[in-house]
Amino acid sequence: MKVIKFGGSSLATGPQLAKVLDIIAADPTRRVVVVSAPGKRFKGDIKVTDLLGQLAQAVIAGADVTASVDAIIARYADITADFGMPDTIVGHLRQHLLQMTRQSYLNLDYLTATFMAQGEFMNARLVAAVMRHRGVNARFVDPKALGMVVSGRPRAANIAPDSYARIAEFNLAPDETIIVPGFFAYDRAGHIATFARGGSDITGSILARGLGAELYENFTDVSSVYAADPRIVAHPRAIKTLTYREMRELAYAGFTVFNDEAIIPMSQANIPVNVKNTNEPAARGTIIAPTKNVNHHHHITGVAAKHNFVALYLHRYLINAQVGFTLRLLRIFEQYGVSYEHMPSGIDDLTVIIDKAQLGAGIKEALTDDITRKLHPDHLEWLDDIAILMVVGEGLYAKPTIIAQIMGCLADIGIAPSILNQGASRISLMLGVPADRAADAVRAIYALSETHPHP
Known part of the structure; x- marks a missing residue:
């Protein structure tokens, strides 16, 4: 069984989601799918997560939230329209988001964390609905149902170690695919808390470890991890394989293709990670693996x-x-x-x-x-x-x-x-x-x- 995660750029539009669905269908072992919130569609666009941050600020200020809610829901409506979906799913998402604006919260940090998490929550709902609409046995699963519990600050959560035993007991039916929202989980009091930005990578790595996956596939918008930032170095070398330690150091220093905290569960369980491109799914990508499984070809990776x-x-x-x-x-x-x-x-x-x-x-x-x-x-x-x-x-x-x-x-x-x-x-x-x-x-x-x- 494989855990597979898709980033925001992979889920930004209907055509991009169609590519994602083809990738999932191409390998029956891709049973657990972690999704991010819809990202940017074009240069200058605003990510749904950032729109939700604006909505949170409007709620805090007691301002009218209608325009913010409309802008967010329009992103999901555009995606469902490409699949001929009924309007009911978007209507449910709107009602859900409006309900969020009327709730009370423990403090402003928890309020902000809850709103920032809704992009992934609503997108997982939508993706599962689209897959069922296309005849796939897909089920939305909330992090709480998986037994994920976090501690720490509302917007800098850490997975509780006892979560892994509960995740391992999750009942995954033989013929189903589950769609899980990334980026957030719940603390022991039931409040939503988010991981660091890029936290959907963390959710995927936690589930891969807890479920004993053979491979964690992380789909993004690049075909490899490169030896340097392509915005600085023209046509840098693609790294075929690198170790957990190397990836963590590089991710910390600015390689945004994979979250540095997401390396920790993978290294603890010795599960390899394959970074791949949604737009070029046949490309080999980069394998992140234990040191003993990596052959280095350069002194400087x-x-x-x-x-x-x-x-x-x-x-x-x-x-x-x-x-x-x-x-x-x-x-x-x-x-x-x-x-x-x-x-x-x-x-x-x-x-x-x-x-x-x-x-x-x-x-x-x-x-x-x-x-x-x-x-x-x-x-x-x-x-x-x-x-x-x-x-x-x-x-x-x-x-x-x-x-x-x-x-x-x-x-x-x-x-x-x-x-x-x-x-x-x-x-x-x-x-x-x-x-x-x-x-x-x-x-x-x-x-x-x-x-x-x-x-």
Whole structure:
């Protein structure tokens, strides 16, 4: 049995949904289908999830929701029209959405999470209805019916470990296909909570592990995972196979083709993932698998850049001799709900790399005041507009000179990384570079990777 997930671009229109239905029908082992909300149909279009975010804001403000509801339901009506469906399904979706606007919620975070989840919920309902209309034995299944329970914040949920045992007990009839909405589940109190954006990937990976799937197929709008962003490097190398660890590092750094959190259940269960293209379903795609099953052909598997970071540089003599110094620093961050991405250090200094999105109004200044008052640094400085480059490859450790060559190729184009960090796993190298030079750095390192094809 295979679990198969389709992204928003694969489900944005009626013709795209027709391709999805053909893909499902082509393989009878594709029994569990996870769907995203309809995505963009064309450049400048708005995803249904973003329309739902606007609706949530209108509800919070007490504004008239008619126009927002109409815009959302019109997306589903356009899809059903291509299949000659009766108007009843769209009418039911409208009534469902209007009912959401009249409910009370625990707080604004839960309200927002509930609305953001409705794109997947309604799309799964629609897809199941279209399949039944075409004579397929398809059933909509809510995450609650599968036993999925989450904890954490309403918009940053984590699957509860005991969910997997309940999922394994789910009764999947021999002749049916189930359609499951991605992106959300329910906490123990019954409230809707969502995973991170791209969370339909996470739903698919959770179900693949829980149901013991032989393969998790993730259909999107690209035919492979590429060694670099095609928007930066023209015609980059397609990666045929890569390890769970490599994919997680690359996904974290900006490879949006697969969510980095979705790798975790797959690696825990040793289930391979096949990233494929809805528009080219016969293409092989990219296989993500355990390290022992991957043959590497390049020292550098891929290079990616992630923007919108700042770094806090803190210098104080004899930090290495002060027991608990880093703990006290992190407790200050905890007070403000701020987590860090990387923390390279020396005997007298620390650099803390932080996602800018966490530094709302006044937080940066408050952190500076608290750290200065409680830790008494000799020097404290914020480094703004940093991009993180991740150079990833299981073969990095096999060539001791590769880091020197990376630094050399960056020096050749006038880039001096302000931060360099490599862990003991030696499968990734993190570089902090000026944000406006990140694309140049990616191109230079990618060119280097192509000159060292054999680990």
